[in-house]
Amino acid sequence: MKTSVYRKEHFNAAHRLYNKSWDDEKNERVFGKCSNPNFHGHNYELIVKLTGDVHPETGYVYDMKKLSDLIRDKVTNRFDHKNLNLDTEEFRDLNPTAENIARVIYDLLRGEIDGGLDLKITLYETERNYVEYPA
Amino acid sequence: MKTSVYRKEHFNAAHRLYNKSWDDEKNERVFGKCSNPNFHGHNYELIVKLTGDVHPETGYVYDMKKLSDLIRDKVTNRFDHKNLNLDTEEFRDLNPTAENIARVIYDLLRGEIDGGLDLKITLYETERNYVEYPA
Amino acid sequence: MKTSVYRKEHFNAAHRLYNKSWDDEKNERVFGKCSNPNFHGHNYELIVKLTGDVHPETGYVYDMKKLSDLIRDKVTNRFDHKNLNLDTEEFRDLNPTAENIARVIYDLLRGEIDGGLDLKITLYETERNYVEYPA
Amino acid sequence: MKTSVYRKEHFNAAHRLYNKSWDDEKNERVFGKCSNPNFHGHNYELIVKLTGDVHPETGYVYDMKKLSDLIRDKVTNRFDHKNLNLDTEEFRDLNPTAENIARVIYDLLRGEIDGGLDLKITLYETERNYVEYPA
Amino acid sequence: MKTSVYRKEHFNAAHRLYNKSWDDEKNERVFGKCSNPNFHGHNYELIVKLTGDVHPETGYVYDMKKLSDLIRDKVTNRFDHKNLNLDTEEFRDLNPTAENIARVIYDLLRGEIDGGLDLKITLYETERNYVEYPA
Amino acid sequence: MKTSVYRKEHFNAAHRLYNKSWDDEKNERVFGKCSNPNFHGHNYELIVKLTGDVHPETGYVYDMKKLSDLIRDKVTNRFDHKNLNLDTEEFRDLNPTAENIARVIYDLLRGEIDGGLDLKITLYETERNYVEYPA
Numbered sequence: 001m002k003t004s005v006y007r008k009e010h011f012n013a014a015h016r017l018y019n020k021s022w023d024d025e026k027n028e029r030v031f032g033k034c035s036n037p038n039f040h041g042h043n044y045e046l047i048v049k050l051t052g053d054v055h056p057e058t059g060y061v062y063d064m065k066k067l068s069d070l071i072r073d074k075v076t077n078r079f080d081h082k083n084l085n086l087d088t089e090e091f092r093d094l095n096p097t098a099e100n101i102a103r104v105i106y107d108l109l110r111g112e113i114d115g116g117l118d119l120k121i122t123l124y125e126t127e128r129n130y131v132e133y134p135a
Numbered sequence: 136m137k138t139s140v141y142r143k144e145h146f147n148a149a150h151r152l153y154n155k156s157w158d159d160e161k162n163e164r165v166f167g168k169c170s171n172p173n174f175h176g177h178n179y180e181l182i183v184k185l186t187g188d189v190h191p192e193t194g195y196v197y198d199m200k201k202l203s204d205l206i207r208d209k210v211t212n213r214f215d216h217k218n219l220n221l222d223t224e225e226f227r228d229l230n231p232t233a234e235n236i237a238r239v240i241y242d243l244l245r246g247e248i249d250g251g252l253d254l255k256i257t258l259y260e261t262e263r264n265y266v267e268y269p270a
Numbered sequence: 271m272k273t274s275v276y277r278k279e280h281f282n283a284a285h286r287l288y289n290k291s292w293d294d295e296k297n298e299r300v301f302g303k304c305s306n307p308n309f310h311g312h313n314y315e316l317i318v319k320l321t322g323d324v325h326p327e328t329g330y331v332y333d334m335k336k337l338s339d340l341i342r343d344k345v346t347n348r349f350d351h352k353n354l355n356l357d358t359e360e361f362r363d364l365n366p367t368a369e370n371i372a373r374v375i376y377d378l379l380r381g382e383i384d385g386g387l388d389l390k391i392t393l394y395e396t397e398r399n400y401v402e403y404p405a
Numbered sequence: 406m407k408t409s410v411y412r413k414e415h416f417n418a419a420h421r422l423y424n425k426s427w428d429d430e431k432n433e434r435v436f437g438k439c440s441n442p443n444f445h446g447h448n449y450e451l452i453v454k455l456t457g458d459v460h461p462e463t464g465y466v467y468d469m470k471k472l473s474d475l476i477r478d479k480v481t482n483r484f485d486h487k488n489l490n491l492d493t494e495e496f497r498d499l500n501p502t503a504e505n506i507a508r509v510i511y512d513l514l515r516g517e518i519d520g521g522l523d524l525k526i527t528l529y530e531t532e533r534n535y536v537e538y539p540a
Numbered sequence: 541m542k543t544s545v546y547r548k549e550h551f552n553a554a555h556r557l558y559n560k561s562w563d564d565e566k567n568e569r570v571f572g573k574c575s576n577p578n579f580h581g582h583n584y585e586l587i588v589k590l591t592g593d594v595h596p597e598t599g600y601v602y603d604m605k606k607l608s609d610l611i612r613d614k615v616t617n618r619f620d621h622k623n624l625n626l627d628t629e630e631f632r633d634l635n636p637t638a639e640n641i642a643r644v645i646y647d648l649l650r651g652e653i654d655g656g657l658d659l660k661i662t663l664y665e666t667e668r669n670y671v672e673y674p675a
Numbered sequence: 676m677k678t679s680v681y682r683k684e685h686f687n688a689a690h691r692l693y694n695k696s697w698d699d700e701k702n703e704r705v706f707g708k709c710s711n712p713n714f715h716g717h718n719y720e721l722i723v724k725l726t727g728d729v730h731p732e733t734g735y736v737y738d739m740k741k742l743s744d745l746i747r748d749k750v751t752n753r754f755d756h757k758n759l760n761l762d763t764e765e766f767r768d769l770n771p772t773a774e775n776i777a778r779v780i781y782d783l784l785r786g787e788i789d790g791g792l793d794l795k796i797t798l799y800e801t802e803r804n805y806v807e808y809p810a
Contacts (some may be wrong), residue, residue, distance in 0.1 A: 001674035003639050008668040012531065014419040014446040014488075019192060030193060032200060038488035041419040041446005043531050051675040057559060058570060059637035064669050065572060083419075083443035097194035099138050118675075126417065126448050128143040129199050134136035134252075135186040147396065148352075149284040149311040154597060163596060167605060173353035176284040176311005178396050218284075218308035223633035232599035234543050260312050261282065263548040264604050270591040270658075271809035273774050278803040289462060300463060302470060321810040325696060328705060329772035333706060334804050367464035369476050388810075398413040399469050404406035405456040405523075425731060435733060437740060502734035504678050533683040534739050539676035540726040540793075552801065554716040554758075578758035581689040581716005583801050586730065621774040623689075623713035666718050 004051040005061045009071045011080035014041040015096040018085065039083060044101070045124035046107065047076065052117040063119065072106045098125040102133040139186040140196045144206045146215035149176040150231040153220065174218060179236070180259035181210065183244065187252040197252065209243045231262040237268040274321040275331045279341045281350035285313040285366040288355065309353060314371070315394035316345065318379065322387040332387065342379045368395040372403040409468045414476045419446040420501040422433065423490065436503040439524035444488060449506070450529035453514065457522040467522065479513045503530040507538040544591040545601045549611045551620035554581040555636040558625065579623060584641070585664035586615065588649065592657040602657065614648045638665040642673040679726040680724065680736045684746045686755035689716040690771040693760065714758060719776070720799035723784065727792040737792065749783045773800040777808040 016039045017031035034040070048071055050062050078081045082088055084096040090104045102123040109121055124130040151174045151253040152166035169175070171236055183206055185197050194236045219231040225239045245254055259265040286309045287301035297305045304310070318341055322331050344358040352358055360374045372393040380389055394400040419443045422436035432440045439445070453476055455467050487493055489501040495509045507528040515524055529535040556579045557571035567575045574580070588611055592601050610675055624636040630644045642663040650659055664670040692706035693715045702710045709715070723746055727736050757763055759771040765779045777798040785794055799805040 003642065004640065004672040006672070008532075012445050012447055014444040017194070019194075021192075030611045033486035036486050036488065036492070038491040039419040039444055039446070040417050040486040040488065041444070042417055043448045052638075054639045054643070055669040057561075059559075059635035059673075061558070061639055081438035081441050081445040083441065083445065086443040087441070095194035097189075099140065099189045099196055101195045102138065103189070126415075128140045131196075131629045132139040132141070135139040139395070145396075147310050147312055149309040152599070154599075156597075168351035171351050171353070173356040174284040175282050175351040175353065176309065177282055178313045181353055216303035216306050216310040218306065218310065221308040222306070230599035232594075234545065234594045234601055236547075237543065238594070257674045261280075265546045266387065267544040267546070270544040273777065274807040274810040275774065276805045283521040287464070291462075309513075324772075324774045324778070328771035329692070329694075329775045331774055331806075365464035367459075368727075369410065369459045369466055370464045372408065373459070398729070400411045401466075402409040402411070422734070424734075426732075500734035502729075503733045504680065504729045504736055507678065508729070535681045536736075537679040537681070540679040552715050552717055554714040560714075573756035576756050576758065576762070578761040579689040579714055579716065580687050580756040580758065581714070582687055583718045621708035621711050621715040623711065623715065626713040627711070666685075 002051050003054050003061050004049050005067075006047055006049045007064055007071065008045060008047045009068065009076055010043060010045050011076045012041065013079050013082050013084050014039040014044050015084040015091070016040070017095055017097060019095055020093065039085070044079075044126050044128075046071070046105065047122040047124075049120040049122070050117045051120075052114075062113075064070065064123065070109070070112055074112060075105050075118045078108075098123050098129065098131040099133070102131050106133055137186050138189050138196050139184050140199065140202075141182055141184045142199055142202045142205065142206065143180060143182045144211055145178060145180050146211045147176065147178050148214050148217050148219050149174040150219040150226070151175070152232060154230055157240070172242065174220070177260050179214075180265075181240065182257040182259075183240075184255040184257070185248065185252045186255075187249075189208055197248075205244070205247055209247060210240050213243075233258050233264065233266040234268070237266050241268050271333050272321050273324050273386065274319050275334065275337075276319050277334055277337045277341065278315060278317045279338065279346055280313060280315050281346045282311065282313050283307040283349050283352050283354050285354040285361070286310070287324055287365055287367060289365055290363065309355070312395050314349075315400075316341070317347040317392040317394075318375075319392070320383065320387045321390075322384075332383075340379070340382055344382060345375050348378075368393050368399065368401040369403070372401050376403055408455050408459050409454050410464050410469065410472075411452055411454050412449050412469055412472045412476065414453070414473065416449050416481045417446065417452065418484050418487050418489050419444040420489040420496070421445070421501055423504060424500055430499065432521060444490070447530050449484075450535075451476070451510065451536055452527040452529075454525040454527070455518065456525075457519075467518075475514070475517055477516060480510050483513075493527045503528050503534065503536040504538070507536050511538055542591050543594050543601050544589050545604065545607075546587055546589045547604055547611065547618055549586045549588070549608065551584050551586065551616045552581065553584060553622050554579040555617050555624040555631070556580070557635055557637060559635055560633065579625070582665050584619075585670075586611070586645065587662040587664075588645075589660040589662070590653065590657045591660075592654075602653075602670045610649065610652055614652060615645050618648075621656050638663050638669065638671040639673070644673050646673055677726050678729050679724050680734050680739065680742075681722055682722045682739055682742045682746065683720060683722045684751055685718060685720050686745065686751045687716065687718050688754050688757050688759050689714040690759040690766070691715070692770055692772060694770055695768065714760070717800050719754075721746070721803075722797040722799075723780075723793045724795040724797070725788065726795075727789075737788075745784070745787055749787060750780050752789065753783075773798050773804065773806040773809070777806050781808055 007110040084091045102121045152169040219226045237256045287304040354361045372391045422439040489496045507526045511526045557574040624631045642661045692709040759766045777796045781796045
């Protein structure tokens with residue numbers, strides 16, 4: 001049977017929900033106050049889950065120190081204290097919903113981690129709204 | 136791959152664990168202080184999880200504002216500040232254990248949400264006791 | 271300079287906000303759904319704070335094991351899984367608001383603890399509503 | 406002895422730390438990544454504390470429903486999903502540090518609440534950084 | 541469809557990450573400060589999850605009081621306020637990583653619980669590092 | 676009126692409650708399982724509070740980045756992943772109760788921070804046991 005390990009990190013960012021192919025009126029109708037043209041923001045809590053075998057020599061699925069460093073280098077340094085819409089190439093043309101941010105983080109990390117380990121991303125936008133990818 | 140979204144809500148209610156087909160002595164033997172005839176109560180934390188595809192136009196699996204409104208209309212308005220045994224038809228003849236409350240909430244919401252989305256209910260009775268339906 | 275020590279405990283109870291000298295209509299007008307005649311309930315989180323000098327031999331202001339036992343004997347055994355209005359003498363004639371429950375708990379503990387130690391009670395009725403006595 | 410009551414609310418906002426009398430280089434030197442010209446954001450957790458006497462008829466220091474409505478009308482409707490620097494008059498010329506936001510919220514509420522009650526604001530910018538005004 | 545129930549407990553312990561077949565230099569290179577020869581420690585939060593059918597007479601998957609007692613008898617009495625490396629036979633020759641502790645707890649409980657119920661262990665070593673077994 | 680700012684940090688350590696002038700039997704009688712000769716451990720959560728005036732140019736009482744660095748340099752680097760009794764000079768002859776650890780941390784930081792700012796330490800040994808110095 002396999003074991004999962006989880007590492008929790010965080011970043012703070014501004015964003016605006018916005019579909020470029022719609023006019024402002026439709027963006028506001030669909031996204032409400034989340035589409036404020038001047039942006040709002042969140043403390044994002046990010047949980048990275050890896051699932052695999054426990055290595056018999058270390059007793060680790062993955063070294064949590066290395067995972068923490070990897071998340072910092074590939075994810076939180078990129079998004080922390082940024083405006084997701086304006087400051088990042090990932091969301092220049094992609095609506096920064098929690099669902100899309102989680103998938104982007106998955107794609108940023110997937111290539112960095114041994115393919116024998118399953119990867120799952122959980123992202124809290126607020127304490128009461130969060131997402132998981134893949135389900 | 137699919138994505139899951141979660142919305143957390145809460146309600147406060149009184150209840151008594153009670154099987155109508157047993158006498159009081161057996162109810163107390165099985166359920167202990169949870170079967171106090173004068174009731175006790177909890178702050179219930181409710182998490183509703185939906186799993187499906189991200190809609191390409193909105194970047195949403197489901198609009199969290201609509202989900203929050205739906206939970207309020209169908210669930211928390213019905214149970215908040217109520218005595219589950221006395222004030223609700225759902226638990227007139229059904230023992231209001233966390234397991235049963237979670238299934239009742241599932242049934243109240245299932246018909247309101249597109250069948251293409253998987254639905255899962257997590258219900259915290261206390262910080263240390265909680266249930267999930269379906270598993 | 272003095273040091274404060276804190277111990278957190280919890281209990282679950284049913285209650286109804288109710289002023290006996292008012293009719294039901296006025297109780298409902300003032301207390302709203304909190305005055306449901308069939309009761310509702312909460313997971314109460316209780317924090318007991320003692321302030322005094324650190325004893326040079328033990329390094330303790332107070333033994334937390336003894337404080338935990340004292341809270342259980344004097345407070346949580348009395349209120350846990352009870353209906354505050356019906357099952358306790360303290361709230362037979364006193365409205366069980368969080369403010370009044372905190373003062374009752376203070377009075378139950380004050381006589382049990384050396385008068386040289388200041389005592390303060392914090393009571394969470396929900397994560398978002400809580401009280402402190404004395405201020 | 407007096408009693409304190411607390412109500413916790415939240416809002417999400419974007420901001421940029423910025424002193425208008427300094428050039429961008431000095432702003433960045435002093436405020437670091439918190440001065441990103443494109444803004445970043447937070448989930449602000451706000452706790453409003455009132456201290457006074459328990460009213461003998463209600464058992465309340467203050468009706469928490471009224472306090473919650475007051476905070477919504479005067480504070481969270483004003484700041485939620487806003488860019489504090491661009492969308493609010495309060496921070497057009499005032500640097501939106503947590504310290505300054507807490508004082509502004511104090512000033513917005515102080516006139517709305519009976520002067521016989523002491524008022525204190527706690528504002529969490531993140532789980533690890535928060536402020537209190539007045540101390 | 542089946543239902544899951546969860547019970548959360550905790551224990552405090554000292555440990556040192558250490559592979560007996562390596563010398564100290566290699567242990568420190570691999571495990572860093574977690575291999576301090578004089579030990580460090582954690583507040584472990586343990587969540588036990590059982591999945592099965594809701595019994596129609598009780599409305600329970602499992603009696604949480606019995607589960608809590610079982611966890612205390614088989615797990616927390618064994619590990620609480622202990623040095624995992626020195627005081628327990630389970631970790632005399634097994635490196636007490638969170639992954640290995642979770643599997644040991646699984647093995648301690650599996651034989652005590654009806655085989656018709658699935659068992660899963662979640663163990664928090666810190667708020668930001670945790671594991672799950674089986675995945 | 677003054678403003679308080681708070682910064683939360685954490686460290687993990689092993690310790691044993693022990694009074695050197697007592698024999699083992701008395702240590703165990705007074706401190707119970709907290710006096711296990713092989714040590715146990717905790718995730719300590721540390722909150723540093725500073726109270727003073729808001730600087731009109733920065734809008735800060737204190738730069739949280741500098742406070743975080745100061746706590747790391749003076750406190751958490753010293754205690755994190757250490758055995759307080761064996762690895763630190765501060766607790767070689769001082770019983771490492773939460774009360775004493777809080778005072779030691781106060782003394783480590785007091786000289787590093789402008790005397791015009793009040794300093795207060797809160798230290799969580801567990802979620803349910805914590806202390807504050809000075810009171």
